[in-house]
Amino acid sequence: MTDGAILLAGCGNMGGAMLAGWLRGGLDPARFTVLDPALAAVPAGVTLRREPGGGPFATVVLGIKPQALDEAAPALAPLTAGATVISMLAGVRLARLAALFPDAAAHLRVMPNLAAEIGLAPIGLAGAEDPAVSALMAPLGTPEWVDEAQFDLVTALVGSGPAFVYRFLAALSDGATALGMEAEQARRLALATVQGAAALAAGSNDDPGDLARRVTSPGGTTAAGLAVLDADDALARLIAATLRAARDRGSELAG
Structure with missing residues (x-):
């Protein structure tokens, strides 16, 4: 994960802030593929795709709207095979991620905020604690692993x-x-x-x-x-x- 390919499935305000923070932190733009049909452009060196494809990916970051997940999941599932799926979707539980993406290597939840762009975001993480994920998030701010039972509160505090x-x-x-x-x-x-x-x-x-x-x-x-x-x-x-x-x-x- 520390040097593998990363797919950002959806790159709105929060996904864009994370991408900017990673690039600002020195990660190679060539590692990143953005899947977003509505996005006009991406930073130099980043790949932009309008339709699902590419890979294989070590990490798939879900940044689509929560209400669009069920519709998008069948096309995204093949891209998550063997990957660590990291979801920033409010309210979407780990069990649901596991059901939608059964071939992923791991399922995690993340809640940063827009300060990720400047490396100053608090970053709530839920799932099996993984030092590689902490290292991936470190350029964005301060990772904190929490129990998923507290994640709605983390979302309220950190995200909102x-x-x-x-x-x-x-x-x-x-x-x-x-x-x-x-x-x-x-x-x-x-x-x-x-x-x-x-x-x-x-x-x-x-x-x-x-x-x-x-x-x-x-x-x-x-x-x-x-x-x-x-x-x-x-x-x-x-x-x-x-x-x-x-x-x-x-x-x-x-x-």
């Missing part, structure tokens, strides 16, 4: 989580604008604040709660703002409800 962060970022910026700051300046300052806070948290041994306490002086401005966020555990309850809704939708998609 960036959208929730972006909404908070927009709210931070819009709040400053509503209080009188020029909109573009508010956007720049909010973005720099979130970027710096995330970078500091990533490099710190302290948990986020401790970092928040370090920023907070008793009776100061930060304490006044946190009193609003923390009132009746409003923020914690909102985020828990948000993750629950996204997790439960993943379960619904599984049928």
Whole structure:
């Protein structure tokens, strides 16, 4: 797997981010074949196919829409023979992958996010833990193996989580604008604040709660703002409800 041919079956936003991350990480473009009838072009050196074919492939990454899987599976199945099938399809269980692609060597689930393009994605993985798969995912970010029972929650946190962060970022910026700051300046300052806070948290041994306490002086401005966020555990309850809704939708998609 560390040097075999890789097929991306479907290359939308997430598949494109993974491909960009792998190429950015130094993987040979000649290893990659993209199967996508709607894609206009691929990076130099990558093969683009409109119809199933080619191979043999060491790895097949499924990036089609989950609702299209049953229709696409018969044409894809011959391409998965002897390959490791890695599915990024929300709600599609390992047992279903095994039933649709019985001749594959292994079946795994993956959930990255768009930060894979710059090598900074958290990457949830489920299935039989394989160091070769971890190595393949390493250029995209930080691989984490989890039990499949937690995968809908991983999807909510890792896959949907960036959208929730972006909404908070927009709210931070819009709040400053509503209080009188020029909109573009508010956007720049909010973005720099979130970027710096995330970078500091990533490099710190302290948990986020401790970092928040370090920023907070008793009776100061930060304490006044946190009193609003923390009132009746409003923020914690909102985020828990948000993750629950996204997790439960993943379960619904599984049928």
